[in-house]
Amino acid sequence: MTRFAHAVLILHGGRAQGREPTAPTQLAVLRMIPFERAVRRAVRGRDVAVSRPRFRVRGWNGAEALPVADLHELVEGLGVPTVLIGHSMGARAALRMAGHPLVVAVAALAPWLPAGEPAGHLGDTRVLLAHGDRDTVTDPRATWAYAERSRRGSVRAHDPVRARGAGRVRDADVPAFRGPGPGAGVAEIEVAGEGHAMLRRAALWHRLAVEFTLLSLDRSSEAGPVTNAFQRAAAGLPRPTV
Secondary structure (H helix, E strand, O other), X not given: OOOOOEEEEEEOXXXXXXXXXXXXXXXXXXXXXXXXXXXXXXXXXXXXXXXXXXXXXXXXXXXXXXXXXXXXXXXXXXXXOEEEEEEOHHHHHHHHHOOOOOEEEXXXXXXXXXXXXXXXXXXXXXXXXXXXXXXXXXXXXXXHHHHHHHHHOOOOOOOHHHHHOOOEEOHHHOOOOOOOOXXXXXXXXXXXXXXXXXXXXXXXXXXXXXXXXXXXXXXXXXXXXXXXXXXXXXXXXXXXXX
């Protein structure tokens, strides 16, 4: 059995409530297929496992946060440094896992982040928050507010109980975004003209996922919007719009 050094999990969206099992034909699940393909192509031959797991049920279901329990089990089972790329509900679950010792980075795409969503536990985890300005399903303003709360946070250690409930650049050329201090590795990107399904500018979303993955795994990549976003965040500049 092949043992990979790193893993990337591509996480689909869902619903606020719902206990029916997820199915491979659901639109939220299908939408993540091109993300998986793009990332898989980018890391081919690099000792990285890429997978697109399904949550057991479609809903978050309040305080139960069932997708988080599923994701915690997956990450623990892999046992290797892992990058999480999530959409909507999947992004919310991925952010809940930030701070876990095995989670090195989280890309939250059009995340569902209701008021009161905890944001002080990110620690040194590299986090990208990307949201379309025309999203009417999840609120981009809530995403930017989450980013601001994360920068004011102070909890650095992972709590497993809570987790359950341009040109070529080298890594040496990229600023050290993971720390110091809570929220220091949080960057934001606003995607102009895009809604929740990430279909109007699909190719851009896929490129963001690929660039974020390569940066997070310390692999060489073309400097692009993600690199720029982290550079701007490190310098205290406003989020870019792409």
